[in-house]
Amino acid sequence: MNNNFVNRLSRAVLLFFVVAGIISLWAYYSPGHDWQYIRNTCYITFSVFLLLSVVFPLGGLLLLSFCAPLLSAIPLYLTKGSPYPIVLFAGAGFIVGWLINEMIHSATDQSFVGRGWLFAFAALMIISALGTFFRYCPPWLWNTPTLLSEIVNYKSMTRSDAVRYTMFVFANALIGILIICAVRNILSKFKNKSINVQTIIIWSILLGGACAAGFAIYQVTNNITFCANKAYYWIRLKRVNGTCTDPNALGAFISLCVTISLLKIAFSGSNKTILAWLQRLLAIILTVVFLLAIQYSGSRTALLSTLLAFSCAIFVGIYYYTNLFTKGLKYSKFIKYSVIIFMIGVYAAGIVLLPKAINYTDKNLRVTSKSTSLKRRMKRDFRLFKRDGGGILSLINDKRRLMYWKYARIMWKNYPFSGIGLGAYVVELPNYTAAKKERLFRVDNACNYYLHYGAEMGFPAIIFMGLFFGSLIVMMIKGLKKSSSLSTFDLHQRFVMLIALPIYLIILIFGVHTLAYEFNIAFSVLMGVMASYQPSLKDNNKIKPTIKNIKYIIAALVIIVLMLYAWRIIENNRTSLNSERRQAAYGLKIESGWGKWEKWKGVPFQHRWIKSVAHITLSRKNLILGFPIISSDPNLSENPQKVSFYVNGDKVNETKLDKSGEWKLIKIPALYANAFSHSFSPFVSIRIEVDKLWKPSNVSTNKDTRELGITVGKHRWLAPEAKIGGWYGEDIYNNMLFRWSGKYAWKKIIVGKKRKMKIPFSAANILLKWWPLDVAIYFNSKYIDTITFRNKTWKNYTYPIPENFDIGSTGIVEFISSRTWIPKHYGFDDTRELGIAVGEIISE
Structure with missing residues (x-):
């Protein structure tokens, strides 16, 4: 079969699922019609990126790279302070346009080192997202959407909120993975000119970041409320967001940009070309803008990336240029090694003197009401440093951050292989803290990329992503070994990317920055650029049979892991992660699907109607729970009703009602939802399902047009008769x-x-x-x-x-x-x- 046909068909299948996903996401979780201007903005954004990417994919990529940190300002301005992920629709438009272009033109499958691990991670992510979706939106409530309003945690997040959050997290991550593949594919079409295209892409990201940073400076100096995220948390801290979703997103994006701009000052090509010096000059200007914006965003992550990039630029730069200028000299090796020893000594002395430098800075740092948010936060960190005896790790001794880390470790420990499900950390965190009776000031992610995805997706996800990033690093290092065949500019570009990636992986220790739509898109674009640094396809096709066999074995092992992963997700959803069981385990008060209490003549207890599904959590008083039930459907003898009872998500009883007007007492065991968690008094979750509804108006002259199931009397706790x-x-x-x-x-x-x-x-x-x-x-x-x-x-x-x-x-x-x-x-x-x-x- 023709390879082009297969590749086009694969694009068509992927396009179908992407478009179906976008339509579903928009149908269920688009802005309300009272936000029509936001809906129209999403339509326009998606259409612009789609059309441009269909005609000219590189143009769509450059526009996306530039606009990623800017688009969030539109909903912030239109709603006067409420964010909406319009950036996500820009990324989706680009992906759809690129796929259409691939189908129209001759498509070639552009593989790259690490792609298999990236796809394995994507498969895990899809399985995990489906698991989370079916946990909070199980099939039994699809016909009763009102039950989606049930709360699932102590911060009153509903089932609908949990599903919406999970779907946006999944869409964000999936778009990031597809962008990596798209960038790699687009760059492969330029062959000998790819280095120039890579440079344009990188500068597009930097210029977009500079605009966002410049806008943050404008907010501070002119109007701090203009296009600002007006959530109470950010207002209280006086942190600005520029044109990004929030100050953390701005800080994360600046950390990505300032790393490259600092490295670009040292590595921008030959010192003999005007273009290289122009790039250095522009990089210096942008770095100054970024440093000013860091002050007002209050981002310690951006400050950390600045320090790391500066240190790496100095160390690698001195080593590289010393080696370059002493090449051919008699004592070149002696000079080179002397410089290395000297630099190591300088950094060692810096580490030793760091506590004194921090104490000196703390002593001379004056904080007033007009100080920037970064100064205030650093002053607090310095106080922690002094309080804890001058330990370097005390600088990150933020109680809230450590609390997020602690609960991520607990979740990961509880579910090491599968995690608790994509997007579920934020949903479950309030319940975990409530169980420990610990105050949760603000629901947030785990503030650590690796702990967060370990808690949500288990160790296979961390392993696959680690192998992907490791493959990129190894591939770029191998490319540097052939430096003699590279131009100075190409070599410097690879230096920048090779140094930047480990810095990004380090700053991810202090935040799940990929959850910020702006950062995720730019980070994915850069990963795609890095993926383009690899041997030619001809070299890749010359694979020894032994290596091929190893690849087949690895592929088989990955498939086995995916199958076990899916089984574990299904089993967890059936047992300990079942949403009904967890509602009872954490003592959440649920009462949905029930009518009003009624009192019939001759019936000594209250009762109420239910339709097809009713759900309630009750404080456990005894071992057995009794429910009197009755059906008034006159056609029961011909068409009986089947009533099912579920305790903590497990079916424990099924009763057939074939006599109209006859009460039955159903006794069911009141099982513990989680007997090993005793932070709350035990609750039990009861769900009643009826397979057939009826209308009184259809069977008599009664004008009651309600769809009714059965009538359920007041529950009663019963002691067992046996000993x-x-x-x-x-x-x-x-x-x-x-x-x-x-x-x-x-x-x-x-x-x-x-x-x-x-x-x-x-x-x-x-x-x-x-x-x-x-x-x-x-x-x-x-x-x-x-x-x-x-x-x-x-x-x-x-x-x-x-x-x-x-x-x-x-x-x-x-x-x-x-x-x-x-x-x-x-x-x-x-x-x-x-x-x-x-x-x-x-x-x-």
């Missing part, structure tokens, strides 16, 4: 009687005079040494303790019974195991699913 539950038959060990539990078991006991209970325990799972077993103990729904078993030894535990239980009264002890095991799987003749072994419980 024990969830246990297997009695066993004996060393003349001691005991019973094995399943995952959940309970037993009734009578409260003794001493209000104590003694419980002998043991666990026999052969993996205890490597995979400890946790067992939570409750007494009448009150948390008592969690025991961790690391060996099979029998142990006796004594617990006090809570004071609010009368002597002689009956209580229920509950045992919940974190997991079970089946001896049959390990070669034993026992098919039971076992939790823990519990001897006779003695109440004193």
